[in-house]
Amino acid sequence: MSNSDTVSNKAFHGLFSRLYSDDTSLDDLQAAAQLALQVEFTTIPVYLSGLYSISDTSSYAYQTLRSVVMEEMFHVNQAANILVGLGGLPVFTGAAAPVYPGYLPQANPATTPYLGLYRASPDVFSNVYEAIETPAPLGAPAQGSNYDSIAQLYQALVDAVDAYPGNPFEPSSSWPGRQRTDIYLGKFGGNVNPVLNKDSFHAAVNEIVKQGEGTVPPEAPLIPIQQYGSYNHYGKRTDGTYGPITGTPYELSHFMKFRSVANQPADFPASYPVISNPKASDYSNDDAVLMSQVFDICYTMMLRAFEKTFNASAPDPYFNIVLSIMHGVLPSLARAMMQTPALMDGDSAVGPNASPAWRCLPDNIVVTPADLPADIHKLLERVPESRATATVRSLLEQAQYSSIEIADMTQKLGLTTL
């Protein structure tokens, strides 16, 4: 199966009917896993746009949102492991890349939230983030091409895997993928585990569903057994303090985390006055336009490298390229944009400021990591050296520093183009 088959809307057409039919194919299971992966991934830029717009990184809102987005990244990885376990290769680019504003892929627009890229605010936490993660009661199984809740999507995948004769995860030497289990970084919840059989598949889905958007009603425990006997998370405790928490209590669900921020609007931290659902074509400040273009190049580069980390036939660029872009370039560029006026002669303290569009470039546009340092250097040349621009310059310098290393690493890995 080629990548384009996996991600074309054709693969998703009537998917749920096929998953609940008597002759579900391995291709259908792969399509459902790819869809789950896209759904998880689609939430991340939505959260990151809000996250980077918060200027106080130690604030409760920032820390809470950051913990959710880190866990969503684990979910993406876990969903990718399911797909690899089924013999597929995860796709993040081309038609699989999310487009904003819009709905979750293949979601029923009547019952699921409309997603966009917004500056963080209590209303965004409440109306957008909470809506994504709302625990939904299980209704009738999804039919046709759309699902009404993310829970339905996962339930359909679980039911189809359970009904599948034999072990669809039986490893085969002809399968091209490589599962990732070593990305756990930080203090966050969730496991990223290999998916080798139906049991480990169930554990993987459980891991995703219980943390966020799943089926669990608020009054029921998220999971009957504690996944670790140790204190495995830090967060708000029932004693009112911040500290170690055993297991995965309800308070750690993404839904409740967002509620706890939205319910205290007076404590909400300051944020940059960025434009909603940004498009570079709306900007009249050329600096902002150029930053937006460089951001999209880096984002595209990361997505394409991320695909390669799951492909066993190529060297693994995860720790030196994907992580470096995710950690060293994108946050700095995003914050630089958010402090740069979108309009010519604008005031960055007042706005509207630019903001990342999270646009994956079309497959036919090749990106060259070796050009990245020069691209960022051009940005630095445009931004004058002055006290007013010191923060933006320092962010761009950080991004440039990382980009030099990324250019070097990609060269060494033979990824001269992506």
Next chain:
Amino acid sequence: MSDYKIYPPIGIARVGNATSKFYIGPETYRGLPIDPDTNQPITEDGFRDEQGRMCRQAARFRIYKDGEEITLATANVKDIRWTVHMANKKASWYEFATNEGEHGYASNHPLRNAKVSDRHSLIIDPGPRQISGASSSPVMLDKYTVPAGYQGANFPPPLLFPTTDSIDTLGELHTDGSGRLLVLGGLGISGSGKANHGIQQYANNDDWWDDTGDGPVYATIEWQDGSTTEVSPAWVSVAPPSYAPEIPNLVTLWDTIFDGAVREGRYPEICESGFWKQGASGYLPNFQTEIKPLLERAATYTWVAAIPPRAHSYDIDSLGILPTPQQDQYKGFRQWILDILRPPSNENTLISGAGRTMMPYLAGDNCLIDGTLTSDYLRLTDTQYFFMQQWAEGYFTNETPAADGPDQLTRNILDNCVGGAFSPGIELTWISRNRTIYQPADPLRINAAAPTMGPLSLGFTPQAMEPGDLTRYMAIPWQADFNECSSQPIGDRVLWWWPAQRPEFVYLQQAPDYNSRYAKLAASGSDIPTPDRDTPNQQPWIGTGFDQTRGDFIAFADDTQMVEYWSQLGFVMGKDIDGELRFVEVARTLPRPFVPADE
């Protein structure tokens, strides 16, 4: 300056309440104590005597010349005569107030027991003692055997409250079968001369005494031809028990003392004339000895504190893969780790600008007193951080360390001690950072004053350090700091102090009472185990764990209870349980749950 030197230059004994049975302090990094009869690591039965009392830990001293050990079996050696003089000057010294005094005390800094005018009466001083020969009968450092002619011997009043014990000794000397010296400390007795006089605070309590101490260790070699050689002296310091000997601290006492020596210019290959040797042609830290231990320490903390295990358990060995000109697969991973480590001059930063919680998540030197010296959070030493920087850049080696020797012995012993935060600490405090107390030509060796017949000085002369001059900065009694300094509220967070020395949460040995329905799927690439879902739940080592604001949150509600019950607490030891290595609580005689007797 003698070519003959006593090693380690600083040895650590630890209190215990067993009067005769003892063990020798670990001489390997993260090692278990050593059984003096077999010279092998003790078992879990070795922590206590047959009456259930806690054994003392002896500090063992040896003589080396040019890397060769000198014992009674060495050719032409007739005898080795050791002289030890320990004292406890805590009650006569200044109050401990975090970092105040590190660079000299101000005139308004309060004294402990300020009302007592005879300051010598506040020093516990048994005078010097000598021992020689092999397997000699013990020599007591007690009030009954003060050498004739010694001026200034002094002990606390008898009958200390609340235990009604009395401090009559600061320890004893033994020799082993080869004539090496073993120094034992006190019995862990602490108390106040006044009844109903509870502990008021963590570090300074007037009228209180404890039986820790420290002092110089001298040796003279007598040769068969009648000549003698004076050996370069060492120092012994008596500390609280090490309840988790196999769990190391992120910043060890060796790290701290070594860092001072590096910054002083003693290791010009690392730092010369104030400039760090950075870059590819600079100093290349060895992953195995200078980087990997730090990563492992973060992982092993999870056995003694409520620290998320998985966040600290990754494939450590992949981080030691040397970059080649063609390939550096883990560069981003190394950089990621460097970026979460709190850098120098960021002692008050918990959350970085990028929103990451900076590590270590441990309280710093001065989170207790607001002022110019505030440093809320612990950080790596400058030297440790420099090593991590070089490593993250890819400038490091990965080599199996050289064989054992006296320098390695020194490092092993000090690596098993706390190197921060010093508030005040466990074994030694910030006095260990003061470079003036060390010999100019031997960067880890204290300037010992010549042997004295007393009385001891009340002041501080770094070029001639006297008995009691290292431990006097520590809390009096030590149990107060030891009880309170478990967790520390700072801002809206609660941070940990020294979980590797003073456990906070421990794992019990009992098997879990549920059958895990998940098979173990992921195998870690490291040989450092961390708790997983089959490990039974963590329990507070002392006190309660459900409310971080309670007075007995992982501590006794009253420090005085630590004075009474310290010797009954459990040790944390690596054991094979259900086929895997787990660091679990052993040898505890205090009931769990513990309800203090009605007083």
